[in-house]
Amino acid sequence: MKELFLILTLLLTTNAFSQDGIMLSQENANEKGITPMWPKCDRSRQTPIQCFNNQLRTHIIKNFEYPEVARKEALEGTVNVEFMIDKKGKVEILEVTGAHRYLQQEGIRIIRRIPKMEPAKWGNKPIAIVYKVPITFLKPQ
Incomplete structure (x- = not known):
């Protein structure tokens, strides 16, 4: 009986990790x-x-680009953009919070311009990784 339980447990855990919907947080x-x-x-030292983080920064x-409308209205603040690099290496915006909507739109524009890349892999399977980036807008002098 114990052997049957052990076999069933191993089979169920293997199936749980073999799903296509794996997504990890940056941490x-x-x-x-x-x-x-x-x-x-791939050619970096x-x-x-480290290379990903430096390239993102x-x-x-x-x-x-400080939005002209935001400059005229003297808007500032921090926008948090949560995005995912999906299984195909493309960016998908998940959530944007903080500051004014004009600043949020600029945060979205910046993140959407991230180039397509080779997706992260868990073993040989491509997986999605979720990132959250703060972008601070200080009104120009």
Whole structure:
């Protein structure tokens, strides 16, 4: 009886991990050393996670534009953009919170411009990773 229970338990756990819907948070993915591969990070001397984080930071800085409407209205604040790099390596916006909607729209625009990349993999299966990035807008002088 114990053997039958053990076999059933092993079969059920294997099926639970073999589902296609695996999605990890950035923290869990980093703990396991799993990350999407930003273009050209495969040739970097940095670890894939370090390269991804640096490329994301550079991408945000390079693409940042203070919205003219927000500038005129002297709007500022922090926008939190939660997004996913899906199993195909494409960006999907999940949630945007904080600050004014004009600033939120700029945060969305920046994140949507992230290039397509090689998706993260769990073993040989591509998986989705969820990220949350704060973007702070300080009114220009």
